[in-house]
Amino acid sequence: MDYISEAGHVSARQGHETGKRSQEGITRFIEQMGLSAQQDGVARISGRIFGYFIVHGGPVSFAQLAEELQISRASVSTNARSLAALGIIERITLPGDRQDYYQLAVSPFLRMIESYLVRMQQMQNILQQADDSIPAEMHATHARLAQMRRFYAAAVQANQQLIEDLGP
Amino acid sequence: MDYISEAGHVSARQGHETGKRSQEGITRFIEQMGLSAQQDGVARISGRIFGYFIVHGGPVSFAQLAEELQISRASVSTNARSLAALGIIERITLPGDRQDYYQLAVSPFLRMIESYLVRMQQMQNILQQADDSIPAEMHATHARLAQMRRFYAAAVQANQQLIEDLGP
DNA sequence: TAGTTTGTTCAGTTATGGCTGAACAAAAAA
DNA sequence: TTTTTTGTTCAGCCATAACTGAACAAACTA
Missing domain, CATH: 1.10.10.10 (Winged helix-like DNA-binding domain superfamily/Winged helix DNA-binding domain)
Structure with missing residues (x-):
């Protein structure tokens, strides 16, 4: 059967x-x-x-x-x-x-990660914009924005690594 | 100011x-x-x-x-x-x-990843259940389920690594 | 005591988007 | 040609949940 x-x-x-x-x-x-x-x-x-x-x-x-x-x-x-x-x-x-x-599809999960990556890059754009438009005197704010950007950079890198590991 | x-x-x-x-x-x-x-x-x-x-x-x-x-x-x-x-x-x-x-919070992003991990573990449970309840004769199905489990296992591991890298 | 301040809960409204039936267009079959 | 098959689109209905106002409880103040 x-x-x-x-x-x-x-x-x-x-x-x-x-x-x-x-x-x-x-x-x-x-x-x-x-x-x-x-x-x-x-x-x-x-x-x-x-x-x-x-x-x-x-x-x-x-x-x-x-x-x-x-x-x-x-x-x-x-x-x-x-x-x-x-x-x-x-x-x-x-x-x-x-x-x-x-x-x-041949590797549906890789595609799912790629979608995540797109979302993360959108967030990075938002952070970039905020960094540009918020006055430099707000030191603590810029520090938090920088921390956030480091996080997304690391997350993007980790997921790109994951794609490589799961690839052919 | x-x-x-x-x-x-x-x-x-x-x-x-x-x-x-x-x-x-x-x-x-x-x-x-x-x-x-x-x-x-x-x-x-x-x-x-x-x-x-x-x-x-x-x-x-x-x-x-x-x-x-x-x-x-x-x-x-x-x-x-x-x-x-x-x-x-x-x-x-x-x-x-x-x-x-x-x-x-001190490290809000680590907490966000932890939430992702919970979701992924729920998915792993679903896959485990499916694996148990679907007849062994459906080889191709079990192969796809296994592939999916490998994916989630790798994703969990990658995110745990990310948590370590971002930690103190 | 009665009266404020403060946060939670809940019923009700509103907004969002998923899903469907129906109308439609394109292409094949008759 | 007309009819049938097949997928898409769209208006409308429906389900879900976000958000609010109001009632409430708890704890402080007078």
């Missing part, structure tokens, strides 16, 4: 020996990924889609995603494209098939 | 020579900290309070916070306590004064 290539029919195998209990575990995992995403300020459905692709690496068709996760096609469109834009999943096409397919 | 010890009167110095322009820079910074916090899934007011303490290290009284940031006492109570719970600011008292005062 191959769960991977028949992702679309897993939910129909209720009566199977491994079926019910394992199905519970899978849906719970996907649901937890949704909640976890929501905690991180990401749409719940994006988290569920990500979880779905952890379980079934893909390729999975657009229509399959909507049916399996029981979400509207509009939500599939929005969230899958959003995840693809982040480099976490990627859109592919299959010859002789008009549908869009998605599959897990 | 000492901006630090008279945090409560900065906004009143509109006519001063350094006043108007620098005041703009400060409020813009505080406002950007609010927006940045909101992006991170934290209440905007919490971000503003944090920004305020970057500018004026404190101690700042409860009432001052409400007045300076033009927010309700209820919001001060909720958000300041929340930041204090995260270890980013701390509540102190001054002898002969009934008011609560807050000041920036």
